[in-house]
Amino acid sequence: MRPENHVAGNRLAATASQLVLATLIASQPLLVAPLLAQAFNGTPVNSFGSVTFDRTIGGMETITVNTPQATINWTPNDTGIGGGAIDFLSSGHVADFVAGSTGPYTVLNRIIAADPTRVIGLSGAVNSGAGGAVWFYAPGGILVGSTAQFNVGSLLLTANDLAVDGQGAFLQNGNQFSVAAGTTSTAAVQIAAGAQLNALNSDSYIIAVAPRIIQAGAIQVNGSAALVAAGAVDLTLNGGLFDLTVTQGTAAGGNVIDHTGSTTGPASTGSTDLHRIYMVAVPRNDAIAIFLQGTGSLGFDVAGALDVVGNTIVLSAGRSVVGVAAGDPFADVALNTTAANIQLSSTTVTSAVTARATATATLGTFTNANYASDVTIRGDASADIRAVTGTLTIAGNATASSDSIFTTQSTGLTRVGGTAQISSNASAILNIGGNALATAMGQADNGGGGAGTGGTARISGSGGSLSIAGTAVVRATGNGGGATGTQNAGNGTGGLAQILSNNGSVVTISGAANANAVGIGGASVDGSGGVGLGGRID
Secondary structure, eight states: OOHHHHHHTSOOSOHHHHHHHHHHHHTOGGGTGGGTSOSBSEEEEEEESOEEEEOOSTTEEEEEEOSSEEEEEEEESOOOSSSSOEEEEOTTOEEEEEEOTTOSEEEEEEEOOSSTTSOEEEOSEEEEOTTEEEEEEOTTOEEEOTTOEEEOSEEEEESSEEOOOTTSOOSBTTTEEEEEOOTTOOOEEEEOTTOEEEEEEEEEEEEEEESEEEEOSEEEEEEEEEEEEOSEEEEEEETTEEEEEEEEOBSOOEEEEEEOSEEEEOOOOBTTBOEEEEEEEOBSSSOEEEEEOSSSEEEEOGGGTTOTTTEEEEEEESSOEETTOSSOOBOSSOSOSSOEEEEEOOSEEOSEEEEEESSEEEEEESSOEEEOSOEEEEESSEEEEEEOSSEEEESSOEEEEOOEEOOTTOSSSOEEOOEEEEEEOTTOEEEESSOEEEEOOEEOOTTBTOOEEOOEEEEEEESSEEEESSOEEEEOOEEOOOBOTTOOOOOEEOOEEEEEEETTOEEEESSOEEEEOOEEOOOBSSSOOOOEEOOEEO
8 A cells, every 4th residue: 555545545543744744744745646646647768879868757757868769668658458448648638759969869669568459549738839849659559539730840650660670770871760560460540539739840740650550639740641551561751652562461451541530730831841731541461541531630730732743642551652753652562462452532622632543443422522633543454433421622633543554563464444433413413623633544565466455434423423524544555565575465455434424413514525435456567456346435
């Protein structure tokens, strides 16, 4: 029994005795102070770099980081086995990270509970200077509570441990690091509704890496944000952007990135001030999805949203991404063949969107929704931009692509396009302020003589209203591959290209309309040329 509880449990007859005991307790504050004089409810050990602690003010602490990198191993006070989240940073508690004499720093807080499968709860405030990057790792996952408020230079939240070199450094060359989870971990980083995560200095970042990400809070970043659902990933910080190379998919299934909150920030100020929001999910054994919905905002301030190069949202299901590219940042080859999908139905999106999934990619809105810039949706099996109910407005160009194109890293020589469509359902309205493109091309190997077959490309109204201010193009071409030597070339077969108005719908195209379902056979030097067979246009 603690001394203060022992005193409270006795009934003292004499007032003088009460005063004596009260004086005794007051003269020994260290018996009580550990319960109050700390922000983090745990014991720290500085294991790499140099860190000093000031834990003398109740509910607060100041952590001074004296080296460019430092690692703190934390042991939570809650040593229970099983149960709910550990209250590691209580609501109302404040942790201040400050720089020592060395200037900018990155500090890794490794929180290892007695039961490492328990979630670590962070419900208080975390602050750092502009040059302070604060990282948190907990193997059982992290819950950022509804009362949490982070105001930091940059932030990393991860349920995947970080790799270190022989000296214990986790950040290599100043901008590269790797995280890896256990082979069966399905732990999550969860940001609750009401939580506020702010990194508002230039070129800042906010990153969450775990087998599962749930983002219902408010993220603001003046640089780039990344939500990564994977088992292992290599990251390179690249002037405010990221290269994200996934080396192991997540062991979790279903909606491994579930975004119902808001992820926003200041607009780009120009071509050298690039801002990105990345959501990357790669499966391991089970089908996964990136699922975006809700009433929050996604994207950077509208003032610069039409700067497509400066402000871009990158969604990748099944592939790594290279951060510098704006239009096509996706790796050619998926990590594996397990289905990865994207479902996007956010109501307010203030930046350009480029999305690619190894299975299906869908922008399907069930209420009024506004996209302030270009939208490109790519799905290997299907891509669909659809106003289901209400009004969907895309201020820029709209592209739905299910092209299958041979690359030098592709497996197999033949290619068959999928299904790509842009449409409005009964009673729904789809307004596109720029051009509309639905493309389902099949482009075979141009050196191995593979066959290329077009898929289905469609722009249609089905009882609602579809308006396109620019041109409308549907493309379902099939291009056979060329051949070398005496090898025969591949055949090219067109698919199905449609521009339709069904069930009394109104389809308005202010610019030109073009439908293409051509089939082009490949050429051969000494062998037979491929046959070209046209498809169908409605």
